[in-house]
Amino acid sequence: MSASGDARVLIVTALPEELAAFADQRLPPGVVVAATGDGPRRAAHGLSALCARHRPSLVIGAGVAGGLTADLGTGDLLVAHRVLDARGEVTPWPDAVRVVYAAAKPGARQGTILSVESPLVTAADKAAAAASAGPPPAAVDMESAAWARTAAAQGMPYLIVRIVTDTAEEELPGYLSRCMDSEGGIRRSSVALSALAHPRSIPALRRMRRTVLDCADRLASFVAALVAEGI
Numbered sequence: 338m339s340a341s342g343d344a345r346v347l348i349v350t351a352l353p354e355e356l357a358a359f360a361d362q363r364l365p366p367g368v369v370v371a372a373t374g375d376g377p378r379r380a381a382h383g384l385s386a387l388c389a390r391h392r393p394s395l396v397i398g399a400g401v402a403g404g405l406t407a408d409l410g411t412g413d414l415l416v417a418h419r420v421l422d423a424r425g426e427v428t429p430w431p432d433a434v435r436v437v438y439a440a441a442k443p444g445a446r447q448g449t450i451l452s453v454e455s456p457l458v459t460a461a462d463k464a465a466a467a468a469s470a471g472p473p474p475a476a477v478d479m480e481s482a483a484w485a486r487t488a489a490a491q492g493m494p495y496l497i498v499r500i501v502t503d504t505a506e507e508e509l510p511g512y513l514s515r516c517m518d519s520e521g522g523i524r525r526s527s528v529a530l531s532a533l534a535h536p537r538s539i540p541a542l543r544r545m546r547r548t549v550l551d552c553a554d555r556l557a558s559f560v561a562a563l564v565a566e567g568i
Contacts, residue, residue: 344369346564347393349384351375351480354549355400358557368564369393373480376521377422377452380480384487395432395494395568398484399560401549402499405451405463406473409501412552414445414559415476417497421469422452422482431485432494435568439498442559448474450497452482455517458509467505476501479521496568500556502548509545510538 345367350356356372364370369391373383384396402415409415416439420427440447451470457463457477467475481497488495503509512535516527532539 344391344393346395348397355553358553362561377483378521380483396488398497401502402476402478404501404504405467405475413501415448416440417450418447419449420485427485435496450481451477455514463505500552
């Protein structure tokens, strides 16, 4: 899915589950799908290398996200018209014509994506982040701003599409925000060890994984349809 050569569209994901969901999609020629890795630093470095390798005409960042506002439910698709992080708003903004086109599809809408350094695991944390994100709807992730800044720095138009896997009111296992590696991603071995130390959280982790897999499949179908239509 990531052979070398020029690409019309480069689709990037962060998680292996997100990437694997595209394996069952029939993508047109000139579309490359690859994973950058999770966390802002891997996202930036990975996309920079992929852009140098493939020289795409459009970058699409796709992945799961947490809802920050009450108007977003599990499985909702959010097409970013604004991307924010601790440094502020990313400019240039996502490609406006493509944002409008994608957000007009059933189940999708425009909104704000806020990228953070570590997962937001409590409803209170999400509410505080929502207040800083501006008007709803808004969702949170860890990579979109890094992808956006990297694409913008190289003069490439970009589009960010996220699907919500946990809502604003949903609490996640608290140890997730402490299971970070030196690159700013989630260390899965630490999550597993923490889950063994907190066995009551294991059912929640299993539900989270099922939701991620289901949502990744829906997101891949949505993005594949967009590129098939020539977005």
